[in-house]
Amino acid sequence: MKVLVTGGLGYIGSHTVVELQNEGHVVVIIDDLSNSSKDVLKGITKITGVTPQFEELDLKEKYKVQDFFKRHQDIDGVIHFAASKAVGESVDKPLFYYENNVTTLIYVLQELQKLKCQNFIFSSSCTVYGEADKLPISENSPIKPAESPYGNTKQIGEEILKDSCQINLDLKTIALRYFNPTGAHNSSHIGELPQGVPQNLVPYITQTAVGLREQLSVFGNDYDTKDGTCIRDYIHVTDVAKAHVCALNRLFKNQQSHNFEVFNIGTGKGSSVLEVIQSFERVSDQKLNYKIVDRRQGDVISAFADTTKANTILGWESKYSLDNAMLDAWNWEQKIRNK
Numbered sequence: 001m002k003v004l005v006t007g008g009l010g011y012i013g014s015h016t017v018v019e020l021q022n023e024g025h026v027v028v029i030i031d032d033l034s035n036s037s038k039d040v041l042k043g044i045t046k047i048t049g050v051t052p053q054f055e056e057l058d059l060k061e062k063y064k065v066q067d068f069f070k071r072h073q074d075i076d077g078v079i080h081f082a083a084s085k086a087v088g089e090s091v092d093k094p095l096f097y098y099e100n101n102v103t104t105l106i107y108v109l110q111e112l113q114k115l116k117c118q119n120f121i122f123s124s125s126c127t128v129y130g131e132a133d134k135l136p137i138s139e140n141s142p143i144k145p146a147e148s149p150y151g152n153t154k155q156i157g158e159e160i161l162k163d164s165c166q167i168n169l170d171l172k173t174i175a176l177r178y179f180n181p182t183g184a185h186n187s188s189h190i191g192e193l194p195q196g197v198p199q200n201l202v203p204y205i206t207q208t209a210v211g212l213r214e215q216l217s218v219f220g221n222d223y224d225t226k227d228g229t230c231i232r233d234y235i236h237v238t239d240v241a242k243a244h245v246c247a248l249n250r251l252f253k254n255q256q257s258h259n260f261e262v263f264n265i266g267t268g269k270g271s272s273v274l275e276v277i278q279s280f281e282r283v284s285d286q287k288l289n290y291k292i293v294d295r296r297q298g299d300v301i302s303a304f305a306d307t308t309k310a311n312t313i314l315g316w317e318s319k320y321s322l323d324n325a326m327l328d329a330w331n332w333e334q335k336i337r338n339k
């Protein structure tokens with residue numbers, strides 16, 4: 001099938017393109033290169049032997065989006081990753097986040113609805129749950145008021161899909177709520193390329209270990225958890241990528257009972273910050289330089305997924321361990337620093 005992947009040169013997007021091409025799908029990538037590089041195409045080609053079609057395009061430019069879909073009316077499905085995702089940045093630039101994450105979704109959906117095939121996978125996030133009342137977090141957990149404009153754009157995105165699906169039964173959609181994607185492809189040909197100082201834990205760990213950063217700051221160890229540090233569900237990015245292929249296959253096979261579904265994509269296991277550090281030290285065979293500092297504002301204490309729905313309905317489950325993810329992240333970091 002022919003699949004459009006917006007943001008397909010990004011972190012999760014590129015790993016998903018690899019899995020789609022491994023399954024024999026024809027992939028067209030749209031990316032504005034604001035948070036990625038054309039070099040990622042070489043990495044995808046090295047892994048799969050196939051270079052996906054690529055068009056540099058800013059989805060905020062409505063007429064270019066219309067022109068693209070006029071030239072690609074044979075698209076069978078869309079996986080929509082293109083969005084900004086830095087929680088902190090979104091607080092400083094809310095209007096940019098609403099334009100870049102919501103307006104672009106609307107433009108893509110408007111054009112998709114003119115096509116024969118209207119299969120759409122949306123990149124959503126566990127941030128929609130906020131601090132969940134019950135763990136593990138299931139898809140029925142209440143959606144909490146967003147703690148950042150970024151999180152709000154994901155909630156709004158799901159609402160847009162829900163409303164569109166209500167009025168257009170030809171539109172078939174799945175929203176995947178990722179927990180904490182981490183790691184890199186085990187070939188070390190593609191991985192995460194954070195711009196500037198990493199906000200997320202794992203890239204900060206690997207950049208500290210490789211000598212790019214002086215020391216990791218652990219944001220608080222006085223939480224009500226097993227070791228006082230926050231708990232998250234760190235899922236290997238290749239497992240996240242494979243979930244998209246499973247979701248798309250569900251749409252291609254017309255298996256939905258309702259044309260808007262959501263699935264949690266995680267491992268189902270919670271790991272504390274200190275456990276992630278211990279995992280990294282184990283696989284890299286080196287001590288990490290870190291210190292405990294004050295809590296980071298906006299952090300939820302604990303979040304990990306109930307993945308029963310994705311396991312039973314999508315026929316998907318995570319296969320890689322935290323150690324696998326840490327080792328792949330470390331190998332990738334050393335590769336891009338030519339260590």
Ligand code: WQD
Binds near residue numbers: 124127216229
């Ligand atoms: C994890 C833990 C920090 C950095 C991310 C994305 C969000 C969403 C969910 C996709 C927290 C601690 C971090 C550091 C630290 N993904 N930490 N020192 O906050 O769960 O959110 O995943 O939508 O977009 O941002 O991930 O990696 O920032 O933090 O101690 O230098 O690591 O306090 O407990 P988070 P994170």
